[in-house]
Amino acid sequence: MTPKHLRQIYFRSIERMIVYGAQIYFPPICKRNKKNTEKVEKLKAIQRNPLSKIAKASYTASNASLNIICNIPPIHLTIERENRLFIILNADGKFVFENKEFGKEEIATKIRSSRIHPAKKRKYDYVKTIGEADYSFYTDGSQQENRCGGTESNLNRNSADSRPRSRRLRCELGGDAHAAESCSAREAAG
Structure with a gap:
């Protein structure tokens, strides 16, 4: 010291x-x-x-x-x-x-x-101030035969049609929840 x-x-x-x-x-x-x-x-x-x-x-x-x-x-x-x-x-x-x-x-x-x-001496407010996103992604984290099942649920809140659309995806990337989430995001973007 x-x-x-x-x-x-x-x-x-x-x-x-x-x-x-x-x-x-x-x-x-x-x-x-x-x-x-x-x-x-x-x-x-x-x-x-x-x-x-x-x-x-x-x-x-x-x-x-x-x-x-x-x-x-x-x-x-x-x-x-x-x-x-x-x-x-x-x-x-x-x-x-x-x-x-x-x-x-x-x-x-x-x-x-x-x-x-x-x-x-100072007070910080920890209220969540992040606005809601246009899309929400959810993964179930299930693994089967070295694949990860990913569920994409995307809801476009800015459009007139506010019903959720969801789809079930099978990701071949590596078999973890992070891979399923990135697969869902790529599928929604492209």
Whole structure:
């Protein structure tokens, strides 16, 4: 796999597995105490393996350089961002950015619209819009003595005589339903 594919796998699955439940095990504001520092180091160790695969780096590369090479933020910063979003969206928290206060309503619409699957953003109508043809061909698919029996039923809908005309054909072409259908089409055309 290429590093581009590994990066997509990381963002779509591995990072989500690491971040899942971060509101419980990682405090919203990371204070510099021994307990939180140990958690950050464990998270960096967990993140190191996927990043070294993406960067195709040796085992001597540092964690900081792996984050820079892969252009992926450290996992504890991702968790802090997720915690803040969780507080804003679920606990009616407020967020101040450039002296402007944002609440749940201002942020939720932008986040939720980006998480909609692209296939659900557009609706395609699968109504059959093909017009009716002048002729209809039917084959019964019967095989007898290395021949295929084909039934041609053609109805000319544009003419004044709208009664169906049908004929039974015996095709010698090869003994399958496709051969019978092509035989019926040739007979109707010629």
